[in-house]
Amino acid sequence: MTSRPSWQKPAIPFPRLILILSLCSAFAPFATDMYLPAFSQLVNHFxxxxxxxxxxxxxxFLGLSVGQILYGPLIDRFGRRKPMLAGIAVFLLATFGCLLVTDINTFIGLRLLQAIGGCCGMIIGRAIVSDLFAQHEMARVMSSLMIVMSMAPICAPLIGGWIVTHYDWQAVFFALLLLGTICGLAVYFGLPETKPPHITASGNLLRGYLTLLQRPAYLVPALSGSLTQSCMFGFITGSPFVFLHHFGLNEQQYSWVFGCITFAFIISAQLTKMALRRYSPKQIFSTALxxxxxxxxxxxxxxxxxxxxLFIIPLWLTIATLSFLGATxxxxxxxxxxDHTGSASGLIGLLQFGCGFIASSVIAASQNGTPYPMTITIAACGLLGTLLWFSGSCRRSAELSARG
Incomplete structure (x- = not known):
């Protein structure tokens, strides 16, 4: 790890850091994936x-996107711990509310609030990693996080399928309450403040975002990576219909298929760590695109x-590339x-979940009884991200040649 002058980074045991950040980052995949097998029950209940x-x-996904905007400047101003604990509290309150409502529109609103609270783990986790590590180390730490985090989308539908089979959909949200409580206690007792003292939010909360939006070296990889990560959002939204209705699986079978496909994350996250020993993040990112x-x-x-x-094989391979792309x-x-690390982390989250919300909404709005809405969306997201990255790289190369 590298140190900034006149500031001593807090000594956090690496396993504890990875465990706490992984748990807090698991809010989103658990809250998204665990209730997917309960779709039929939710249709009947509401x-x-x-x-x-x-x-x-x-x-x-929209709530995850909106939350990123809110947390970015806040964590540059108030540090990492307090916003993290506040976000966990909002997540717990919204999750409890989901258990009480009987109106679908109110439920949708609470899901939005649940996401705004739950996204704190992802954005603040990225900022903490940026506080403590340099670029190449950062990519390795992010890939280590993804190995642990990748268990969430595998375990979540399996746990959800088991819960739905033996209990009902409400039990899924009780499990989320337990997860949130554990994470809150872990942050309170095990995670010190990591924000360097020289990082402060400007008086204008939008200034950091405006600065970053005018910085191609930041914006191009952030937006390109966000477009490709939308492949996962497309898969999450479209897969219940594709596998439960089109291919005729039951809830438990769907959970196993979902877990099998997302198992690609574990394999590719481990391969990303190995690849980073020999290749730069830029080389890996370009190849994975x-x-x-x-x-x-x-x-x-x-x-x-x-x-x-035959359908699962290319889907599995597509999802497998996302660990390479996300870390790098x-x-x-x-x-x-x-010095805009908080805003930068928030903007990455905004781009990721904003693109994910668009991809998810397109699939929901264009549902036509076939897998096409999902497959077209996944292919389009990958192609757009690839075109953006390589067109941006060509432009930067041309500018450097002109200067030379």
Missing amino acids: QTDAGHIETTVSFF LANSAFGLMLYAVTQTPHMW STALAMSNAG
Whole structure:
């Protein structure tokens, strides 16, 4: 780790740091994925249709996006611990509210609030890593986080499927309350303040965002990575219909298939750590983008196949590229954030979940009884992210050549 002058970084045991940040970052995948097997129960409970239930996913992504804007300047001004604890409290209150309501629109609103509280772990976790590590170390730490965090989207639907099979959908939200309580206690007792004293929010809360939006070295990897991460949001939103209705799986079978596909995260996160020993984040990011686009096109090509495993193979490979892309794009962007680390982390989250909300909404609005809404969205997100990155790289190369 590198040290800034006149400031001593807090000594946090690495395993404890990874465990606490991973737990807090697991709010989003657990709150998103654990209740997916309960979609049929939610339709019956709220006396509504599948489109409204899919909207509860879309609005959760919207809440994750909105929350990033709020936390960015706050954590530069008030530090990391207090906003983290406040976000966990909001998450717990909204989760409890979800258990009490009977109106679907109120439930959707509480899901939005739940996401705003729950996103604190992701954005503040990125800022803490940026506080403590340099770029190459940061990419390795992010990949270590992803190994642990990748267990969440695997375990969440499996746990949710088991809970829904033996109890009901409300038990899922009781489990989320338990998770939130554990995370709050872990942060309160085990995570010291890490914000360097020289980092302060400006009087104008938008100034940091405006500065970053005018900095291509930050914006291009952040937006390109966010577009490709939308492949996961498309998968989360579209997969219940594709596997439960199109391929005819039951809730427990769907949970296992979902876990099998997201297991790609664990493998690729470990491979990312190994690759970073030999290659730069930029090299890995560029290669993973090309792979993501190729696998996304393969998935689109097999959309109409009646063979589920032929469909799963390119989907699995597409999801596998996202660990490479997430760790390296974050490291590339955050290393060019300057003193706006909190705002930079918030803007990355805004871009990721904003793109995810758009992808999720497109799938929900274009549902036509086939897997096409999901496969087209996944392929398009990967292609757009790849085109943005390489066009931005070509432009920077041309500018450097002109200066030379």
